Each structure stands twice: as structure tokens, then as C-alpha cells.
Amino acid sequence: MSLAYYPGCTLKTRARNLEQPAVASMEALGFKLNEVPRWNCCGAVYSLAEDDLIHQVAPVRNLIRAKKQGETELVTLCAFCLNTLKRANILMKEDIAKRDTINDFIDEEIDYAGEVKVVHLLEVLRDELGWEALSQKVKLPLRGLRVAPYYGCTLLRPREVAIDSVEDPTILREFLEALGASPVDFPESTRCCGSYQVISSPDDISGYARLILDSALSHGAETLVVTCPLCDYNLGRGQKELSKKSGFREMPLLYFTQLLALALGLGPQVCHFQLNHGSPELLLKEKTLIS
Amino acid sequence: MSVTISPRKLRREFVKKVKELSGQNLQLCYQCGMCSGSCPAVSNMDVSPRQIIELARLGLEEEITNSKTFWICASCLACTVNCPRGFDLSRMMEAIRLLTLRKNIDHIRPEDISPQERCGLPQIAMVSGLRKFTG
Numbered sequence: 001m002s003l004a005y006y007p008g009c010t011l012k013t014r015a016r017n018l019e020q021p022a023v024a025s026m027e028a029l030g031f032k033l034n035e036v037p038r039w040n041c042c043g044a045v046y047s048l049a050e051d052d053l054i055h056q057v058a059p060v061r062n063l064i065r066a067k068k069q070g071e072t073e074l075v076t077l078c079a080f081c082l083n084t085l086k087r088a089n090i091l092m093k094e095d096i097a098k099r100d101t102i103n104d105f106i107d108e109e110i111d112y113a114g115e116v117k118v119v120h121l122l123e124v125l126r127d128e129l130g131w132e133a134l135s136q137k138v139k140l141p142l143r144g145l146r147v148a149p150y151y152g153c154t155l156l157r158p159r160e161v162a163i164d165s166v167e168d169p170t171i172l173r174e175f176l177e178a179l180g181a182s183p184v185d186f187p188e189s190t191r192c193c194g195s196y197q198v199i200s201s202p203d204d205i206s207g208y209a210r211l212i213l214d215s216a217l218s219h220g221a222e223t224l225v226v227t228c229p230l231c232d233y234n235l236g237r238g239q240k241e242l243s244k245k246s247g248f249r250e251m252p253l254l255y256f257t258q259l260l261a262l263a264l265g266l267g268p269q270v271c272h273f274q275l276n277h278g279s280p281e282l283l284l285k286e287k288t289l290i291s
Numbered sequence: 292m293s294v295t296i297s298p299r300k301l302r303r304e305f306v307k308k309v310k311e312l313s314g315q316n317l318q319l320c321y322q323c324g325m326c327s328g329s330c331p332a333v334s335n336m337d338v339s340p341r342q343i344i345e346l347a348r349l350g351l352e353e354e355i356t357n358s359k360t361f362w363i364c365a366s367c368l369a370c371t372v373n374c375p376r377g378f379d380l381s382r383m384m385e386a387i388r389l390l391t392l393r394k395n396i397d398h399i400r401p402e403d404i405s406p407q408e409r410c411g412l413p414q415i416a417m418v419s420g421l422r423k424f425t426g
Contacts, residue, residue, distance in 0.1 A: 014413040044419040045366065048385035050314040055422070080415055157368035158379075166372050192331045192367030199420035200399045201363065202408060204335050211331075230415045237411070 003124065004071035004116075005033035006062055008081040009041050015078070015229040017272035021261035022077050022121060024270040029129060029137060033075065036065045044080050045196070046087040056102055059088035064108050066116045073117045075124055077257070079228035083154035086118040086161040120155065120163050122171050122227070122256070131178040139265030141180025145287050147259070148184045148221035149173055150212065152231040153192050166190075172225065175256060179263040188215040193234040202237075209238025213251055222283055223252045225259060236277025252278035262289055292342065294354055301350040305390070309347050312386035319376045320344045326370035326380050336360040340370055340380055347383065361387040362398055366423070392426035399424045 003026070011019040026033050039062050047055035062085060066074045076082040092099050093114025103111040119127075125134055149172030156162045156169055164171040169190065176183040194201075194208040212235065216224050226232045232253055242248040258271045258280075268290045273281050284290045310317060326340040327333050333340065338358040346354045355361070361384045370380040392398070401421065404412070 009414040009418070041414075041418060043422065044415050045422050048366070048382045049312045049389055050382075051312060052389075078415070080419065153365075153367040153369075157372050159372055192365050192369065194332075195365040195367060196416055196420035196423055197332070197363070197365045198416050199404055199408075199412065200424055201335070204332070204363075207335075208331060228415075229413045230419070233411075233413050233416060 001030060002032045002034050003075045004066050004069060004073060005035050005075045005077075006039055006042075006066070006081060006085065007035060008076070008078040010229040011078055014275065015232070015255075017275040018077060018229060018232075018255040018257055020272060021255070021266070021270050022257035024266050025257060025260045025264050026121075028264045028266060029134070031124070031129075036062060036069065036071075036074065038065060042081050042084040044084065046084045053098060053102055053105070056088050056091060056098075057106060059085050060092060060102055060106065060112060061108075063089055063092070063116050063118075064106070064110065064112045067112060068110060071116060073119055075119055075121055077121050079120070079152060079154040080230060082118065082120045082163075083161055087158075089114050089116065089118050090160060120227075122155075122175060123163050125175065126171055131174050134175075135178040135180070138179055138263045140263055140289060142176075142259060142263050142287075142289060143180050145181045145283075145289065146184050146220055146222045147176050147181050147254070148186050148216035148219065148224045149176060149189055150216070150224050150226050150231065150235075151190045152226070152228050153190070153195065155227060156190055172227075172256065176225070176259070179259055181259065181263075184216065184219050184221040186215045186219040186221065188212045193231045193238075195230060195234070198230075198234055198237065205234050206238040206241035209235050210242055210248070213239065213242075217249060217251060221251070223254050223280060225254050225256050227256055232277065239277065250278050252276065252280035252283055254280050292338065294346065294349075294351060296349055296351070302352040303350055305352040306347060306350045308390060309383060309386045312389055313379070313382040315379055315382050317344065317348045317383075319378045320348070321376060323375065325373050325375060329369040329373040331367060331369060332363050332365060336363050340364075343387075344378070344380065344383065347387075355387060356391060360384075362424070388423065392424075395426055397425040
């Protein structure tokens with residue numbers, strides 16, 4: 001089965017360790033991720049100002065490209081891209097006046113009115129494949145690996161784009177269970193990592209990271225699973241700062257797609273662990289999940 | 292914090308612009324403080340999110356623009372999903388940021404980011420940060 005796929009900028013460079021295990025895993029599961037032709041940056045953050053329509057043009061152009069291909073669904077991997085594309089899509093569906101202005105301005109051959117459904121890869125696994133079917137495809141169960149599921153912000157907020165319950169999300173826990181891992185629930189799983197503040201207030205980031213990581217650690221996690229390249233960066237960067245101080249134990253970070261690829265028996269070669277923070281290979285070797 | 296309220300300080304134009312840009316009805320807020328309680332960055336702010344709403348309602352532009360609160364906000368939307376009145380504070384924070392940025396006053400310059408940091412930053416950080424902090 002073929003799925004229209006929007007990668008976004010970071011997945012082609014810093015976050016190849018998020019994208020490549022996803023592409024390989026989906027193929028092993030019988031899905032082909034087809035990149036939308038001529039995709040452009042979605043803008044990373046959704047514009048929150050009523051009069052700022054120009055920043056809606058970038059995400060809408062991507063949605064138009066998907067529609068032109070005859071697609072009814074667009075899959076994203078990056079949590080930021082999901083949020084921006086999905087919110088722009090809702091705007092085009094529900095706000096007639098703004099939709100007309102944006103369509104007139106863009107002036108492509110076709111108009112757009114929110115026809116393409118924007119989904120995250122985790123939703124495809126849950127809703128189109130199903131956890132039961134996924135668990136049956138697992139060749140190397142991640143037994144004994146204690147993983148804290150970290151959602152961050154953009155998969156769950158605002159409410160209208162949430163891929164799961166805003167207050168008590170379970171999608172990552174269910175995903176980890178299907179792979180045979182041991183999920184470790186912790187109270188800071190939806191707490192913000194500091195996001196784009198890393199460019200203006202970098203000193204605050206280690207404080208945000210510490211709360212999240214200490215909480216995961218104290219609940220018994222050995223690693224944290226992330227879905228967003230900015231969470232990955234901030235939580236990794238924060239650890240580097242914190243490790244200079246005493247009393248902090250570093251924790252490796254993993255993308256959910258890397259765990260998926262490992263469990264499907266695709267091996268470390270598609271995972272690009274060299275791009276991860278905290279050398280997860282040591283932990284994975286200890287658990288005999290890689291050699 | 293204590294503030295002095297007087298007709299001379301009140302900026303009706305500011306209140307109007309905040310309402311227009313955010314699309315939010317400032318009168319919805321009943322000052323319960325759920326926004327401040329759920330904000331992960333509140334300890335780094337000088338004026339709490341709840342106080343920002345009240346200052347905006349009073350039209351106290353200077354008290355707001357002299358604070359660093361709206362530059363510390365990471366638009367994580369914890370306040371938005373937790374507000375019992377359906378007030379979207381993230382949109383109000385954006386409106387206040389834009390009222391400064393649209394005067395052609397940027398909050399950061401790319402060259403102010405240390406070269407070491409700049410090399411490591413993923414695109415997603417640069418794009419989102421420059422979107423939020425430059426006009």
C-alpha cells in the first residue's frame with residue numbers, strides 16, 4: 001500500500017535517524033512512503049496571528065501538491081510538521097474567507113479546501129495496521145528494554161490536532177508494548193522541552209530537560225523515546241550541560257522509528273545511531289538487541 | 292507585583308490591537324491562574340501568564356512590553372488546553388510579540404547565536420526560532 005509522505009527539512013539532515021528507519025520499517029510492513037513531489041518547508045511553527053496569512057502559504061502549498069497527486073491522506077513523521085500542516089488544513093477547511101484569500105494569492109491550478117487528511121505515522125500504525133498486526137510482525141521483541149514515552153507538545157496540542165488524548169495519551173505506550181518493550185509511564189511525558197527557546201534562551205534548556213529526564217529516570221526508565229527532532233536536540237543538549245554538574249546521570253535518547261526498525265529485525269544499519277545522543281548502542285548491546 | 296493604574300497610562304489602542312491580532316476575547320479570563328500553573332516556563336518569567344492577561348485588559352502596555360514573559364513563552368500550548376474558559380493565551384502571547392516585531396525590532400539576530408550552537412542546531416530550531424523572534 002502506498003502512502004503520500006511529507007518528510008520536512010530536518011529529516012533529510014540531522015534527523016536521518018528518524019526518517020530512514022521509518023522508510024525501511026514501513027516497507028517491511030507492506031507500506032511504501034512516497035514523498036510528495038516538490039515539497040517545501042512547512043514553516044515549522046503555525047502562525048497564531050489572525051491577520052498573518054502569508055505564513056499559511058508554505059504549509060498549504062504542500063497540501064495542494066498532495067491533492068494534485070490525487071492523495072486523500074498525507075503522512076508526516078516530524079511532530080512539528082504534523083502540527084503545522086494539520087492546523088493549516090483545519091484553517092483551509094473551516095475559515096471560508098481566509099481560504100479564499102489564500103487560494104487567490106497562491107494561484108496554483110487547483111484550489112484547496114482541506115481535502116487531504118494529515119496524519120502522523122503513529123496513527124497509521126495504530127489505525128491502519130493495528131497494534132495486534134504490528135506485534136505479529138515483530139522479529140526481535142525489545143524484551144526488558146525500559147522506555148519512557150516522551151510526547152512533547154506538538155503531537156497533542158492544541159486539542160483539535162491531537163493524535164491521542166491530550167490529558168492521558170497512550171499511543172506511544174501501546175506502540176512500545178506491541179514491540180515487546182516495557183513502557184515506563186512518567187508524569188512529565190507531555191511537558192515542553194523548551195522548543196525554539198534554544199536559540200534565544202539556551203541557558204534555560206538544561207533546566208527544562210532536567211525535570212523531564214530526572215522524572216523518567218526516577219520512574220525506572222533506561223531510555224527516552226522521542227518523536228520530534230527539536231525535543232531530541234534540546235533533551236540531548238540539556239544533558240551535555242547537566243553532565244558537567246554532579247548528580248546527573250545521562251540517558252540515551254531514541255526515535256520511535258529506530259525501535260520499530262530494530263524490532264522488525266532490520267538491524268542497526270538503517271538506524272544511524274551515530275546521530276543519537278548518549279550512545280544508545282551500549283544499552284542496546286547490553287539488552288542483546290544489537291551485537 | 293504592584294502596578295499603578297491611571298487614565299494617562301491606559302493604552303486603548305494596544306488593547307484593541309491585541310484583541311485583533313489574537314482573535315481572543317480578553318474578558319473571558321477570570322484569573323484562576325490555571326495558565327500560570329500549567330506553564331513549564333513560568334519560573335523563568337518575571338510576570339506570570341495570568342498577570343499578563345490582566346495587564347493587557349488594563350491597557351498597561353509598558354508593563355507588558357518591559358517584561359520578558361512573552362519572549363520566554365515557547366508556544367507549548369499547555370495554557371491553551373488547560374484553560375477552563377477556552378481562552379487561547381498562546382495567541383495573545385503571539386500578538387504581543389508581533390506588536391514589537393512589527394516595529395522592525397527583532398528580539399534576536401542570527402549572528403548573536405554562538406557559532407558552536409549554530410553548527411549543532413537542527414533546521415527546525417532555526418526556522419521556528421527566527422519565525423518567533425524576528426519580524
